[in-house]
Amino acid sequence: MTSENSGTGQAGRTGLVVTVTEAEPVVRACRDRLDPAVRSGIPPHVTVLFPFLHESRLDGVTLAEIEAVIGRHRPFEARFGDFGRFPGTLYLAPWPDAPFRALTEAVVDRWPETPPFGGEFDEIVPHLTVAQGQDEAVLDGAEADLRDRLPFVTRVASVDLMVHDGSRWRPRASFALR
Structure with a gap:
């Protein structure tokens, strides 16, 4: 959910994520060492949309609208068994993605003023970051360390709304897929 220039330290920033608790025992040691986002409270996740609406816009009506948009989607299983890379970043790629x-597309259709990653990238690439801000040799080592621990499967049944309080990310609400 973060990138170097995303301004994630700003209080009131929000994001919608699928928290992947099954990833925790697999990627925790790697993330603790190689993903600075861990220190701000970001769990292992696949980003649905970041940045999302400012916290000041999250009234009861908006939360109900988020619930309705997310609720139009059915729960599904995702397998994490393949790696992918962005510059300086190693991630696990979910299948199906x-x-x-x-x-992401459904939320952006409803709130077009919130393009994924602020419009920084042309393509939506679902991913679970395990290391970022690292050189290729470090990423190669992390991939080698994790390879034997894959694959794992998760059941996606909800999307979590995370809010930044100025120093840490905190869960604000969870919306069920139905």
Whole structure:
């Protein structure tokens, strides 16, 4: 959910994520060492949309609208067994990734003023970051360390709304897929 220039330290910033608790025992040691986002309270996750609406816009009506948008999607299983990379970043790629993309597209259709990652990237690439801000040799080592611990499967049944309080990310609400 973070990138170097995303301004994630600003209080009131929000994001919608699928928290992947099954990833925790697999990627925790790697993330603790190699993903600075861990220190701000970000759990292992696949980002649905970041940045999202400012916290000041999250009234009861808006939360109900988020619930309705997310609730139009059915729960699904995702397998994490493959790696991918962005510059300086190692991630696990979910399969299938189409349901994650569909969630992002549905939220953006409702709130077009919130393009994924502020419009920084042209393509939606669902991913679970395990290391970022690292050189290729470090990423190669992390991939080698994790390879034997894959695959794992998760059941995606909800999307979590995370809010930044100025120093840490905290869960604000969870919206069920139905």
